Amino acid sequence: MREVTNKDLAILKEALANGIINVxxxxxxxxxxxxxxxxxxxxxxxxxxxxxxxxxxxxxxxQKQGRxxxxxxxxxxxxxxxxxxxxxxxKREQGKELTLRLLYPEWIEWKGAHTRATxxxxxFNCDWKKFYLPYPKIIDKPIVELTVNELxxxxxxxxxxxDMTKTCYYTMTILIRQxxxxxxxQLEIITVNPFRQIKLQKKMLRKxxxxxxxxxxxxxxxxxxxxxxxxxxxxxxxxxxxxxTVVLGFLTGLRLGEMxxxxxTDIMGNILHVRHMEExxxxxxxxxxIRLVERAVIDSTKTEAGVREVPLVPQxxxxxxxxxxxxxxxxxxxxxxxxxxxxxxxxxxxxxxRISKYCKQCDIxxxxxxxxxxxxxxxxxxxxxxxxxxxxxxxxxxxxxxYGNYCYNRAGKQETTVAFENALVSGNGxxxxxxxx
Numbered sequence: 001m002r003e004v005t006n007k008d009l010a011i012l013k014e015a016l017a018n019g020i021i022n023v024x025x026x027x028x029x030x031x032x033x034x035x036x037x038x039x040x041x042x043x044x045x046x047x048x049x050x051x052x053x054x055x056x057x058x059x060x061x062x063q064k065q066g067r068x069x070x071x072x073x074x075x076x077x078x079x080x081x082x083x084x085x086x087x088x089x090x091k092r093e094q095g096k097e098l099t100l101r102l103l104y105p106e107w108i109e110w111k112g113a114h115t116r117a118t119x120x121x122x123x124f125n126c127d128w129k130k131f132y133l134p135y136p137k138i139i140d141k142p143i144v145e146l147t148v149n150e151l152x153x154x155x156x157x158x159x160x161x162x163d164m165t166k167t168c169y170y171t172m173t174i175l176i177r178q179x180x181x182x183x184x185x186q187l188e189i190i191t192v193n194p195f196r197q198i199k200l201q202k203k204m205l206r207k208x209x210x211x212x213x214x215x216x217x218x219x220x221x222x223x224x225x226x227x228x229x230x231x232x233x234x235x236x237x238x239x240x241x242x243x244x245t246v247v248l249g250f251l252t253g254l255r256l257g258e259m260x261x262x263x264x265t266d267i268m269g270n271i272l273h274v275r276h277m278e279e280x281x282x283x284x285x286x287x288x289x290i291r292l293v294e295r296a297v298i299d300s301t302k303t304e305a306g307v308r309e310v311p312l313v314p315q316x317x318x319x320x321x322x323x324x325x326x327x328x329x330x331x332x333x334x335x336x337x338x339x340x341x342x343x344x345x346x347x348x349x350x351x352x353x354r355i356s357k358y359c360k361q362c363d364i365x366x367x368x369x370x371x372x373x374x375x376x377x378x379x380x381x382x383x384x385x386x387x388x389x390x391x392x393x394x395x396x397x398x399x400x401x402x403y404g405n406y407c408y409n410r411a412g413k414q415e416t417t418v419a420f421e422n423a424l425v426s427g428n429g430x431x432x433x434x435x436x437x
Contacts, residue, residue, distance in 0.1 A: 038086040039079065046078055054078040058085050091188055092144070098189060100139040100179060104128060105287060107179045110186070116298065118282040122290050124175055131158060131172050143183050148194045151176075155198060165208045169200075213409040217375040218367060220410050223250060225362040230354070234322070239330055241323045241339055245351045246358060249369060251316040253376030253394050256369045260348045261297045262338040267320060272310040274395065277301055278348050295347045297337075301395055308395045377406040 044057040044067070054075050060068040072078035112121055132139050138146070138154050159169060173195070180193040213219075218226060227250060233243040245259050252272060254262075261276035279298050284290045301307065312320070323338055332340045339346040355369045373394070380390045381402075391399045394406070409416060 035079075035083050038083045038090075041086050042082050046075070046082070048075070056082065058082070088188070096142055096144055098143050098183070098187075099141060100132070100143065100176070101136075103143065103179055103183065104132075104139075104175075107182050108284065108287065110182060111178070112284065117279065118284060119280050121284045122282050125284070125287055125290055127172055127175055132175065143180070144190055146180075146194055148197045151195050152198045155195075156201060156204060159204050163206050166202070166205050167208070169205060214412075215365065215367070217371055217378050217408040217410050218250075218364070219412055220415065221412065222362070222364050223375060223410075225364065226250075226355075226358045229358040229361050233354075233358075238322075238326055240341075241326045242341065242346060242350050242354050244319050244323055245339055245346070246354050246369075246372065248316060248319050249351075249355075249372040250376060251313060251319065252310050253373045253380075254310070255301075255373060255395075256348050256351060258301065259351055259369070260295075260339065260346055263336040264324065264338055265336055267312070267338075270312045270317060272312050272316075274301060274308050274310060275299060295349075297345070308392060310393050374406050374408060375410065377402060378408045378410055381407050382410065 042056070046054065046056040049055050054072050054077070056070050056078060057067040058070050059066065070078065070081060072081055108121060108124065111124070112118070115121075135154060138151070155169075155173065158164065158172065162168065164172070176195050177193070180190070180195050183190050184193050227247055230243040230246040234241065234247075248254070249259060252259075254274065255277065257277035257279060258274050260278040262272070263276065266273045266275055276297050276299055278295050281293045281296050282290050283293045320338065327333070327338075327340055330340070330343070332343045334340055334343060334345050337345040341347075341350055351369055355372065356366065358364075359366050377390065377394055380393075381387070387399045387402060391397075391402050394402065396402050411419065
C-alpha cells in the first residue's frame with residue numbers, strides 16, 4: 001500500500017475545509033484501502049467450489065503443509081475471514097515489542113477516562129514507581145513473552161520484601177492485573193492474562209494486627225477535652241466556624257470530605273442527608289509531575305451505600321444553627337455550603353488543621369479527623385444501637401466493615417480493668433473469693 005505523503009495530507013485537508021468530502025467518507029475510503037492491503041498479503045487463491053461454497057488457505061505452522069483450509073458460504077464472507085486473519089496477525093506483530101513500561105501511559109489514559117477519581121491515578125503512579133520501576137526484567141520484557149512462572153516469582157518476592165498483607169498485595173497488583181486485562185480485551189495482543197493464572201501462596205501474606213485502641217479513637221477522657229478546646233476557640237472568635245467542624249464530627253461521624261461539602265439544604269428537620277463530598281482533582285498529563293488542580297465537590301459519596309441519612313441530636317442542631325448565624329454575621333454565601341472560610345467553601349485542609357491543633361493543645365496523641373469518625377461509630381456500638389442502623393448512618397455497605405475497622409474500646413486501661421471486674425465478679429455474684437490453702 002502506497003505511503004501517504006505530506007502532499008496527500010494537504011489535499012485532503014483542503015477538501016475537508018471546502019466541504020467537498022466529509023470525515024465519514026474519508027474514513028470509509030481508508031477502511032477500504034486497508035482491506036485491500038490485507039487481501040494483497042494473501043498468497044493463496046480464493047475460489048468458488050463446485051458446491052457453490054468459497055475456499056482458500058490460511059498460513060498455519062501447526063499443520064504439516066503449513067496451511068489450513070478455509071471455507072465460507074459467500075465470497076464476501078471469505079474475504080472478511082481473510083481480512084480478519086491478517087488484521088489479527090498485524091496486531092500480534094505490533095504487540096511483539098509492547099512492554100508494560102510502554103503500555104503504562106496508555107493504560108493510565110484509558111483508566112482515567114473510565115473513572116472520576118483522579119486520586120486513584122495518583123495512587124497507581126506511586127505504586128508504579130515503588131513496585132514496578134525497580135524491576136526492568138518484568139516491565140521491559142515484551143508482554144507476549146511474559147510467563148506465569150516469572151510473574152509468580154516476582155510477585156512472591158515482593159510479598160517477602162515488603163512483608164505484605166492481603167490488602168497491600170491486592171492493591172499493589174491492581175496495576176499489572178488490569179494492564180494485562182487491557183492487553184487482552186482492548187488491544188487483543190494476548191489471549192490470556194498470565195498474571196491471573198498465578199497461584200498465590202496466601203500463607204506468605206502477613207496477617208494484619210488490629211491497631212491499639214488508643215491510637216484509633218479518642219478515649220472517654222480525651223473526647224471532652226477536644227470538644228471543649230474547639231468550643232473555646234469558636235467562642236473566642238464566633239466569626240470563624242472552623243472549630244465547629246470538629247464538634248460536629250463527634251456528633252455525626254461524617255467523613256472529612258463530607259464535612260467540607262455539607263449544604264444547608266442537606267439539613268431537613270433533625271436529619272442530615274449526606275449527598276456530597278470534596279474530592280481532590282489531579283492533573284496527570286505529566287506522570288513525572290502529577291499535581292493537585294483543585295478540591296472539587298462531587299454529588300456522590302465514597303461508597304456504593306450512596307445518599308444516607310444521619311440523625312442530628314439537639315447538640316448537633318445547635319452547632320449547625322451557630323454556623324448559620326456566623327455566616328449571616330459575616331455576610332458570607334457560597335452556593336449554599338454550610339462551612340465557609342473567607343466567604344468561600346471551607347476545604348478539608350482547614351478541618352485537618354483544626355483537629356491537629358486541638359490534639360497538640362490538649363497534649364493528646366496526634367489523631368486525624370478519621371479517628372473522630374471511628375470514635376463516633378465506636379460510641380454508637382457501645383450504646384447498643386442496632387448494628388444495621390449504625391451501618392446505614394455511617395455509609396457502610398456491610399456491617400463487617402463497621403465491626404472490623406471501626407469498633408474500638410474508648411475506655412482507658414484502668415477503666416477497662418474495672419469493667420472486667422464488675423462484669424466477672426459483681427456480675428456473677430462473687431462478692432468475696434475465699435480460698436483455703
